[in-house]
Amino acid sequence: MTTPSHRLSARPLAIYPAAMLLVFFLIPFGIMVVVSFFHRVEGAFFEPAFEFANYARFLSPFFGKILATSIGLSAAAAVIGVVVAFPFTYFLTTMPRRQQTVILVFLLSVLSLSEVIIGFAWSTLLSRTAGVSNLLVWIGILDGPQAYTPSLTALLLGLCYLGFPYAVLVIYPALSRLDPELPEAARMSGASPVAAFFNVIIPVMRNTIVGTLILVFVFTLGAYLLPQVLGRPQHWTLSVHITDQAIFQSNLPFSAAMAVFLLLVSLALVGITMLLSQPKGQRS
Amino acid sequence: MSTKSKTLHFSRRRFLKTTTAVAGAAVLSAPFISRSYAAEPLKIGTYGGYFKDSFDKHIYPEFTKATGINVESVAEPTGEAWLVQLQTAARAGQAPADVSMMAQTTRLKGQNTKLWAPLSEAKMPNVKNVPDHFVHRYADGSISGVGAVSWYITLVSNTEKYAKAPTSWKELWNPANKDSLGLLALVSNSFLLEITAMTWFGGTNAMDTEEGILKVMNKLAEVKPNVRLWYRDEGQFQQALETGEIPMGQYYHDVTGLAASEGKPVRSTFPKEGGVLDSGSWSVSKASKQVDKCEVFINYMCQPEIQAKMSRKVGTAPVVNRDILDLTDAEFAAVASDIPPILPRYDLYESKSDWLNQKWSELIVG
Numbered sequence: 334m335t336t337p338s339h340r341l342s343a344r345p346l347a348i349y350p351a352a353m354l355l356v357f358f359l360i361p362f363g364i365m366v367v368v369s370f371f372h373r374v375e376g377a378f379f380e381p382a383f384e385f386a387n388y389a390r391f392l393s394p395f396f397g398k399i400l401a402t403s404i405g406l407s408a409a410a411a412v413i414g415v416v417v418a419f420p421f422t423y424f425l426t427t428m429p430r431r432q433q434t435v436i437l438v439f440l441l442s443v444l445s446l447s448e449v450i451i452g453f454a455w456s457t458l459l460s461r462t463a464g465v466s467n468l469l470v471w472i473g474i475l476d477g478p479q480a481y482t483p484s485l486t487a488l489l490l491g492l493c494y495l496g497f498p499y500a501v502l503v504i505y506p507a508l509s510r511l512d513p514e515l516p517e518a519a520r521m522s523g524a525s526p527v528a529a530f531f532n533v534i535i536p537v538m539r540n541t542i543v544g545t546l547i548l549v550f551v552f553t554l555g556a557y558l559l560p561q562v563l564g565r566p567q568h569w570t571l572s573v574h575i576t577d578q579a580i581f582q583s584n585l586p587f588s589a590a591m592a593v594f595l596l597l598v599s600l601a602l603v604g605i606t607m608l609l610s611q612p613k614g615q616r617s
Numbered sequence: 618m619s620t621k622s623k624t625l626h627f628s629r630r631r632f633l634k635t636t637t638a639v640a641g642a643a644v645l646s647a648p649f650i651s652r653s654y655a656a657e658p659l660k661i662g663t664y665g666g667y668f669k670d671s672f673d674k675h676i677y678p679e680f681t682k683a684t685g686i687n688v689e690s691v692a693e694p695t696g697e698a699w700l701v702q703l704q705t706a707a708r709a710g711q712a713p714a715d716v717s718m719m720a721q722t723t724r725l726k727g728q729n730t731k732l733w734a735p736l737s738e739a740k741m742p743n744v745k746n747v748p749d750h751f752v753h754r755y756a757d758g759s760i761s762g763v764g765a766v767s768w769y770i771t772l773v774s775n776t777e778k779y780a781k782a783p784t785s786w787k788e789l790w791n792p793a794n795k796d797s798l799g800l801l802a803l804v805s806n807s808f809l810l811e812i813t814a815m816t817w818f819g820g821t822n823a824m825d826t827e828e829g830i831l832k833v834m835n836k837l838a839e840v841k842p843n844v845r846l847w848y849r850d851e852g853q854f855q856q857a858l859e860t861g862e863i864p865m866g867q868y869y870h871d872v873t874g875l876a877a878s879e880g881k882p883v884r885s886t887f888p889k890e891g892g893v894l895d896s897g898s899w900s901v902s903k904a905s906k907q908v909d910k911c912e913v914f915i916n917y918m919c920q921p922e923i924q925a926k927m928s929r930k931v932g933t934a935p936v937v938n939r940d941i942l943d944l945t946d947a948e949f950a951a952v953a954s955d956i957p958p959i960l961p962r963y964d965l966y967e968s969k970s971d972w973l974n975q976k977w978s979e980l981i982v983g
Binding site for chain 1: 857861
């Protein structure tokens with residue numbers, strides 16, 4: 334707890350993050366909102382106006398399906414990512430300190446890979462000519478090499494790979510601070526290790542898990558290269574279509590409208606998730 | 618150079634004269650101005666990167682030697698950004714480049730707003746070497762642009778996967794090629810509608826009406842089960858074609874030939890319906906004060922020797938008729954073909970761009 338004097342001295346410092354937020358987030362976002370109402374001049378660029386045509390074009394079954402695809406893909410990637418990352422991190426925290434450091438440094442180095450490298454690496458790994466299926470043929474499981482990309486599975490693999498290190502790095506601090514007496518007490522009361530994990534550790538970590546789900550969801554929502562490299566056209570996310578409109582069609586007003594819509598929908602989803610995930614006692 | 622900067626120049630001379638108080642300065646300044654104006658470089662815009670580097674190396678030095686006109690090479694961005702810059706600058710009476718290489722859709726958009734200075738046919742006698750589809754005119758017949766470079770998109774295949782070269786675009790529809798094609802992902806750069814119209818509907822005028830276009834799209838939708846990759850990035854497809862991962866598709870004739878000459882198992886075939894001939898054209902900004910020099914440059918570029926040199930050194934297809942070129946059969950085949958080309962319907966990408974784009978997305982994604 335900070336004392337009142339601390340809070341007083343901290344106040345001028347708060348101007349700094351506020352200013353950064355204004356300059357690097359609110360102003361660019363404001364420009365985008367303004368552009369989303371501009372008039373698209375077909376065969377040219379755009380001109381200042383205030384019209385809803387760009388939003389009207391978006392509100393169609395076609396783009397509705399694309400929005401649903403984007404949200405579904407990111408939600409699936411978030412759930413799979415956390416389901417894999419949570420036990421992984423739990424076992425990680427039970428390892429000796431030295432090994433933990435090595436693994437964490439490795440995960441951090443994975444973060445340095447861009448979406449481009451991850452996309453092309455997975456498309457090679459899953460290809461017919463150079464991919465893992467050749468290994469399966471060599472072992473004798475398959476008769477001939479197969480291509481596993483482009484497909485929904487390939488895309489989800491790529492998205493989970495992208496989100497996994499973030500998930501571990503968010504879960505790790507909370508799990509490593511977890512009181513070791515909690516699972517011990519559960520086991521002394523007769524619970525099996527698996528039961529202790531599900532009935533004690535997971536409920537205690539509830540907020541962390543929800544936070545991680547939201548982080549991976551929002552993070553993968555912005556992926557626009559992986560769907561092109563690893564997915565089929567029906568898996569192209571809204572981010573892919575935003576890029577197409579902005580870069581290839583020079584239709585900035587429409588792409589801005591789509592981006593605003595995507596942001597609002599994801600904010601709403603995050604808000605609902607946070608509300609629903611609060612235990613009853615804490616709900617205000 | 619614009620009149621504005623000329624006046625600036627002049628006033629600086631006056632300033633120098635008064636401050637240095639050199640008696641003869643006023644007399645000397647007049648010839649100096651006209652000399653400097655004559656030496657004012659012609660600003661020529663080409664796409665930054667490979668094109669600009671090639672022009673800097675192979676074309677401009679000899680153009681200056683031949684005509685005495687100095688060149689300032691300007692790197693222009695691809696896409697519509699350059700058109701927007703030229704338009705904005707022209708409103709202020711400025712020309713960031715006097716003459717620019719423009720893609721066809723953007724050239725048409727400029728033509729609609731009368732951005733391009735009308736050019737004199739009499740001052741560019743070599744334009745008679747250029748076939749009509751590369752000479753662009755305003756409604757009154759004056760020239761708004763002249764072909765600069767061209768290139769073909771053809772049917773490419775992996776030679777290990779396909780021992781025999783395909784002969785028709787109909788191969789794209791062949792059920793035997795399930796899940797093995799790589800096609801360009803955008804309506805405006807793949808020209809797949811033109812290919813479909815030419816292959817199945819007897820020509821691109823099948824696309825004159827919206828109903829016609831939808832019919833062509835329905836036919837094109839039949840290739841979807843055969844398409845493994847809709848690519849936006851060229852490198853992505855080229856690599857897959859070379860390894861045989863995606864053994865067939867549409868790609869650039871020149872680049873494929875280059876890969877084959879490096880020993881990669883790929884080939885480019887001109888189908889009997891023709892390759893798609895895409896191109897860039899020279900257009901002059903109406904804000905340019907050196908239209909006469911631009912005409913000298915365009916006329917210079919339309920010479921058969923220069924076009925042959927471009928084919929040899931830059932790898933572009935000539936924009937003049939073959940019979941006046943001294944290219945050998947092998948040199949010609951490396952960049953072009955005698956089979957009549959499929960000419961893209963740029964007018965549609967200009968007049969119906971959003972409608973086409975929407976229908977196209979629905980076709981591919983749906």
